[in-house]
Amino acid sequence: MKKYTPADIEPKWQSVWAENKAHQTSEETDKPTFYALEMFPYPSGEGLHMGHVRNYAIGDVLARFKGMNGYRVLHPMGADAFGLPAENAAIQRGVNPRAWTLKNMERIRQEQSRLGNSYDWDRYVGTCTPEYYHFTQWLFLLFYERGLAYRKKGTVNWCPQCATVLANEQVENGLCWRCDSEVVKKDLEQWYLKITDYADRLLEGLDELTEWPEKVRAMQRNWIGKSEGAQISFTIPELGLTEVPVFTTRPDTLYGVSYMVLAPEHPLVPRLIEGKPNEQTIDQFIGQMKKETELSRTGSDVEKIGYDTGAVAVHPLTGKEIPIWVANYVLMDYGTGAVMGVPAHDERDFLFAGKYGLPIRTVILPPGQEHGKNDEMKEAYVDEGTLVNSGSFDGMSKREAISAITHHLEEVGSGGKTTTYRLRDWLVSRQRYWGCPIPIVYCDSCGVVPIPKEDLPVTLPEDVTFDGKSNPLTTSDSFRYTSCPSCGKEARRETDTMDTFIDSSWYYLRYTDPKNKELPFAPEKANEWMAVDDYIGGVEHAVLHLLYSRFVTKVLHDAEMIQVDEPFKRLFTLGMVLKDGSKMSKSKGNVVSPMEIIEKYGADTARMFVLFAAPADGELDWNDAGVDGIYRFLNRVWRMAQQHVELVHEKPEVKLEDSVAQGLNRLLHQTVKKVTIDAGDRYQFNTAISAIMELVNGINAYPAEGDRGVLAEAVEKMVLMLAPFVPHITEELWHDFGHESSVHKKSWPTYDEKALILDEVEIVVQINGKVRHKSVLPATADKAMIEETILAEEKVKALIEGKTIRKVVVVPGKLVNIVAQ
RNA sequence: GCGGAUGUGGCGGAAUCGGCAGACGCGCUAGACUCAGGAUCUAGUGAUCAUUGUGAUCGUGGAGGUUCAAGUCCUCUCAUCCGCACCA
Incomplete structure (x- = not known):
């Protein structure tokens, strides 16, 4: 018998598929389409890791499954190829970032092919190629034209290690998402994309994404952080200001205000403290706050520090004066950078007031309580209650007062309803070389001038120096100095490149029309495939890539480039691959190399193991013994199939005359049903595989004379x-069975519900809910018949001997429960 | 603190509608074949007790509840993981 040798058959079929272009996207437009997409990789120098294998295995099963089920499948792959590591390699080892990247891309591609993934390589997209980034620039210009790309000077996040600014989404707990360095603040003029214009639509759109994990939707909602409340204007008479707004979600507590707090960076602070006793101290404090890292400034356990400016503000409704403070717990970039301090009804204000001896005024009483007892307050009361000490609003509930006070403020011109978002505009400038150049020049006469679309792409120059200190693009005179597209005079090129998340925010659209030289994609091509039916990747992109992509899609929708306004219909986030309970990492020395596993067992074993060992959305702990098990299973399949090659070839007539044959037939149909549902709809690959294992066991147990x-x-x-x-292995066996064409072009087997019906079923007999007996009855037996038959059985009679039957519950086809005492 | 999830044998995990808990795999035990076994095949494998066979009791983090019947539904509670977190 032929031996199972994955090391031979796998490369063999891979080259056959490559030669036949077996995975090329079909042009049979009469079929329904299915767009299966896995998040494309960053082509690091390390090659693929197990997480990739798992990700691609899931995508490949779906793509192949849909293909066998009559869909026209788009299953592309590419590389997210711009990014810092290439440039760091250039700095550290003097290699060319382009060459370094292209080499890695090629390696990853080979490894992906070696896994047997069914990608349409003709649609391969690398974001670092001029053919691609041409249209990343085109996209930037589209944003610019639509007023969605703008320059702004402001305080930004700076990663000293990466020597570049970062978007808010790319700072995690005050650390750089890529290198974990502490992020510091810098004041810089930078390019932003106006994602905040889309905050509401990005939020509302989440409700429609019912096939996304709730977790990811919750994370995005949280990130957008929509908060409805009121803006309330206080006046500062000494500055002659009538409108200094604070933002609050609790306008009902307005009468409980005992002070106002400004963020240290608030523009009014210098004017307020001028000539005041605290001027120097506060000035120092502000300087200190600016130096603070994100982490030490915003952690919730950071102690609240504040100073009295000595200035006062006037309450818009009572006309009373309240002191104005400056404190670290108020953030300039949220709301208005100013808050009203209501210690009685806000936990933070309560702590702050306690520390600095500021008055606490109760304006909301808990239900059932008659009088305020300030002295005894141990914590702020933030729940529902009745208003007191609030003028004409006394007696209202929290909810009533929120709208009444807001309404009243509107009438007197001191504020009104406002919505605030946590989401900030997307900072997209990066002071690095290996990214997509921003297609803008600065002209002394014309100002900021976009490069005309017909002159794209602005290509990355080669005459640059990588010193690890400054942006290499500033060292290229050929790049930097250019002429103004508008007036022709000398002009300077923008030397910042774009955040690589822009590259990856539209690649799924490029796949639909990857060779287009005029446009990022032709609308009709994108409309043919979009939205992506199944998008598969790690949860780490929940508020980065996935939010940006949704934003970009909405903008392209508004620009009438595409019909859909959500890019990913269904999202699947896979779990991490662990080893010995922790994440694989070089430092822990617990990395399992996919290519070593493939060498030892073959890609089929690797794929099947990662699919079988755990549900796809949960963590997967790598287990060498489990891999052996899968390898043994495939060997069992192989031997069994080889044993029956002649038989399959002969195709004897199916007679189903005896119960053993009927049993195998039923098992077969059961398996088809389960695998179809589990693999096709439920992402339950582990149970789909176990069902096939049961079928294999059933076939092996089938008598030779059957x-x-x-x-x-x-x-x-x-x-x-x-x-x-x-x-x-299946392609090899399929051909051994005598078929000429590929198993992967064959239709998925169907099942017949009728074949699943049993003639006789085993009925469980319970007495008082406990299983006591089993009895085989015709499947067609009705309730009455079952009850009669069961109660007449000797065994059952013996079991209920001496007891009174109170009740008999009959579930046809399943069980009888006799309640007896 | 807020949000999302999870908790089932020695292990990974099944159980889609409330109806035999533990499918499938790993591991383990015994046996067969074998020069040999980390190959293959056969049988067994939740715990405890009993046993010639049949069996009995307990058992899905914990405590209650609904029900003829609960891993599944309800209430409370504990633990773990992930995300966010001074967001006014």
Whole structure:
């Protein structure tokens, strides 16, 4: 018998598929489309890791499964190829970032092919190629034209290690998302994309994304951070200001205000403290706050520090004066950078007032309480209650007062309803070389001038110096100095490049029309495929890539480039691959190399193991013994199939005359049903595989003298069902069965509900809810018949001897429960 | 603190509608074949007790509840993981 040698058959079929262009996207436009997409990788120098293998295995099963089920499948792959590591390699080892990246891209591509993934390589997209970034620039200009790209000077996040600014989404707990360095504040003029214009639509759109994990939707909602409240204007008479707004979600507590707090960076602070006793101290404090890292400034356990400016503000409704403070716990970039301090009804204000001896005024009493007891307050009261000490609003509930006071403020011109978002505009400038150049020049006469679209792409120059200190693009005179597209005079090029998240925010659209030289994609091509039916990747992009992509899609929708306004119909986030309970990492020395596993067992084993060992959305702890188990299973499949090659070839007639044959036939149909549902709809690859294992066990247990027809059919269909999971071994076996064409072009087997029906079923007999007996009855037996038959059985009679039957519950086809005492 | 999830044998995990808990795999035990076994095949494998066979009791983090019947539904509670967190 032929031996199972994955090391031979896998490369063999991979080259056959490559030669035949087996995975090329079909042009059969009469079929429904299915767009299966896995997040494309960053081509690091390390090659693929197990997380990639798992990600691609899931995508490949779905793509192949849909293909066998009559869909026209788009299953592309590419590389997210701009980014810092290439440039760091240039700085550290003097290599060319382009060459370094292209080499890695090629390596990753080979490894992806070696996994047997069914990508349409003709649609391969690398974001670092001029053919691609041409249109990243085009996109930037589209944003610019639509007023969605702008320059602004402001305090930004700076990563000293990466020597570049970062968007808010890219700072995690005060640390750089890429290198974990502490992020510091800098004042710089930078390019932003106006994602805040889309805050509401990005939020509302989440409700429609019912096929996204709730977790990701919650994270995005949280990130957008919509907060409805009121803006309330206080006056500062000494500055002659009538409108100094604070933002609050609790306008109902307005009468409880006992002070006002400004953020240290608030523009009014210098004017307020001028000539005041605290001027120097506060000035120092502001300087200190600016130096603080994100982490030490915003952690919730950071102590509240504040200073009295000595200035006062006037309450818009009572006309009373309250002191104005400056404190670290108020952030300039949220709301208005100013808050009203209501210690009685806000936890932070309560702590702050306690520390500095500021008055606490109760204006809301808990239900059932008659009088305020300030002295005894141990914490702020933030819940529902009745207003007191609030003028004409006394007696109202919290809810009533919120709208009444807001309304009143509007009437007197001191504020009104406002919505605030936590989401900030997307800072997209990066002071680095290996990214997409921002297509803008600065002209002394014309100012900021976009490069005309017909002059794109602005290509990255080669005459640059990588010193690790400054942006290499500033060292290229050929790049930097240019002429103004508008007036022709000398002009300077923008030397910042774009955040690589822009590159990845539209690549899924490029796949639909990857060779287009005029446009990022032709609308009709994108409309043919979009939205992505299944998008598969890690949860770490929940508020980065996935939010940016949604934003970009909405803008392109508004620009009438595309019909859909959500890019990913269904999102699947896979779990991490662990080893010995922790994340694989070089420092822990617990990395399992995919290529070593493939060398030892083959890609089919690797794929099947990652799919079988755990549910796809949960963590997967790598287990060498489990891999052996899968390898043994595939060997078992191989031997069993080889044993029946002749039989399958002969295709004997299926007779189903005896119960054993009927049993195998039923098992076969059951398996087809389960695998179809589990793999096709439920992302339950582990249970789909275990169902196939049961079928294999069933076939192996089938008696040699049994009906040959059903056996042949079962063996053949088993191979078909395994095909999406283990494409190589099944292709080999399929050809051994005598077929000329690929198993992957074959239709997915169907099942017949009628074949699932049993003639006789085992009925469980419970007495008082406990299983006491089992009895085989005709499947068609009705309630009355079942009850009668069961109660007449000797065994049952013995069991209820001496007891009174109170009740008999009959579930046809399943069980009888006799309640007796 | 807020949000999302999870908790089932020695282990990974099944159980889609409330209806035999533990499918499938790993591991383990015994046996067969074998020069050999980390190959293959056969049988067994939740715990406790009993046993010639049949069996009995307990058992899905914990405590209650609903129900003829609960891993599944309800109330409370504990633990773990992930995300966010001075957001006014």
